[in-house]
Amino acid sequence: MAYVRKAKKRPYADQVFKFIADFPDLIYDGMIKCKVCQIDLQCWDKGACRRHVNSTRHIKNQNGVTPKTQFMFDLLFVLVTCGVPFLILDRLPFREFWKKYCPDVDLPSRTALRNYVTTVREDVVNRIKCALKNKRLWLCVDETTDCKKNSIVNVIVRVMDPLKPTVPLLLASKRLTECTGQTITWVVLETLAKFQVPPSQVLMLVTDGDTTMRLVGRYLQEQGCRLLHVTCKVHALHLVAERIRKCFPEVDALIASTEKVFLKSPKHLRAFHAQCPGVREPSQSILTRFGTWLEAALYYAQYFQQIKVVVLQFNPAEAAGAKESQTKFRDISIETDLQIVRNNYKGLYGSIEKLQNGALSLVESLQILDEVDTLLHTIDDARNDRVLEEFESVKKDSDFITLKQISDGVSTNPLTEFKECFNYACVTSTDVERSFTKYKHIFRQGEHVSMRQLWKHI
Ligand SMILES: [Zn+2]
Structure with a gap:
């Protein structure tokens, strides 16, 4: 009778993930495998894993030529992150190109590469676990x-x-x-x-x-x-910009109707480019993007006269929105309003743009918001009161106030203990x-x- 070795009790997957996180060369997909040596390790504890990665064989393989598994991992990573469909691997022109320039490296088929997807996914999850530990x-x-x-x-x-x-x-x-x-x-x-x-x-x-x-x-x-x-403070500033839009309904109507004039109309766009060389096309304010209405208003304030000349020569019966757009362009008060929006809120648009940079330090983000606060409080226009009211929501955010206090070193919140961790805390x-x-x-x-x-x- 054959001798049956009593199998050591296997740990649960979450136990494996706990210790395998310390070994980037190892992966777990039901079995613990070594990517470098391309083998199943047949071991189930941290000590054995450590012994393997410190072994002469593993170190030798690590310094040697790129093993197939590593190549497959890298190829998968490149294709996925660059958004290239796996289908390219089965396309003849690509295979011929590969054969010509990398004759020593076998290009896998799409099916062969797909077999690695689960393992790579597990590996990515493990790497993230490592990074978060x-x-x-x-x-x-x-x-x-x-x-x-x-x-x-x-x-x-x-x-x-x-x-x-x-x-x-x-x-x-x-x-x-x-x-x-x-x-x-x-x-x-x-x-x-x-x-x-x-x-x-x-x-x-x-x-x-x-x-x-x-x-x-x-x-x-x-x-x-x-x-x-x-x-999110970018959302908050976007709402402030939306409030400005509501305060200037005539400006809003000018923007909306003029956009209709140029929307899907090559003829009108050709006329625009001929008469306004170097000026970008009338913005189409997609209202889900932050601050886009304000961007459109600034654009019309800058190029008001040029666009007016173009729009007024169109046949109002020919284009949707043309009649309304022409009426709005003839209205002097709208031009004045556009200049008011530009003079008062240009800085706010700049702040929305700046704040979207996820690499800002907390101090930089807070400074941007302080600048908006100062800017909005220096505006002398009755309509601005409603804009200010919207901005107050930023100040009412109680945990944001605590965050500011932690940053200034004046908070009694227990999280002050981790003050340094908030140095690059993103507020968007x-x-x-x-x-x-x-x-x-x-x-x-x-x-x-x-x-x-x-x-x-x-
Ligand atoms: Zn190994």
Whole structure:
């Protein structure tokens, strides 16, 4: 009878992830494998893993030629991050090009590369776990609706490094049938658990100012997260810009009607370019982008006379919006209003642009907001009172006030203990907005694919 060796009891996956995080060369996909040596290690504890990575064989392989697994990992990484479909590997012109210039390296087929996807994904998750281990963290959560009207929740994290800004990492992108404060909180907690992050590691949460997101902040605090929940300050300034738009309805009407004149009209655009050489086309203020209305108003204030000449020569019966646009351009008071918007709020637009830079230090972000505060308080125009009222929401954000106090060293909040971690604390949720843009690009209308199909697709 064959001798059957009694198998050592295997640890649970989460136990493996805990210790494997210390060994970037090792991956776990049900088995512990070495990427460098391309073998299953057949070992299940930290000591054995350490012995392997310190072994002569492993070190020799590490210094030798790039093994196949490493090549597959790198190839997958490059294709995915550059958005190149895996299909390219099966295309003859590409294979011939490869054969000509890299004759010594075998180019895998799409199917062969796809077999590595799960392993690479596990590896990426492990690397993120490594990066987050025992670090103080900044979280950002938001929700959007995709082209199929699904609710999508994205969770972004940054390590709060006292010395430099860090790269945002997308931890989760979940589709929810019901999007409430509770379900989003659940996504956040589940994500933290998946990456083995105790909630106490999270010091700050940034979301927009919606009621649902305010609930998420409250629920997380109730769950024992002692984080500061700050609402996005770019969103807040965008709302201030929207308030300006409401205060100048005639300017808004001029912008809207003139855009219609040029929208999808090559003839009108040709006339525009012929008469306004070097001037960019009339902006189309997409109102979901931050501060775009203000940008459009500044544009019309700058080129009012030139655009007026062009618009007035169009046949009002020919183009949608032309008649209204012409009436507005003839109205002197609108031109005056445009100059008022330009003189008073140009600085605000600049601040919205500057604040979207995720690499700003907290001091720099606070300074930008202070400048807006000063700017809005020096404006001498009755309409500005309503604008100021909107800006007050920035000041009412209680955790933001605490954040400022921590930064100034005058807070009694227990989080003051981690003051340095807030040096590069981002006060905007633009990271998550960008992640939604990428998501919507992948799952665009008419090409909707499931996540599983997506992996097949790439
Ligand atoms: Zn090895």
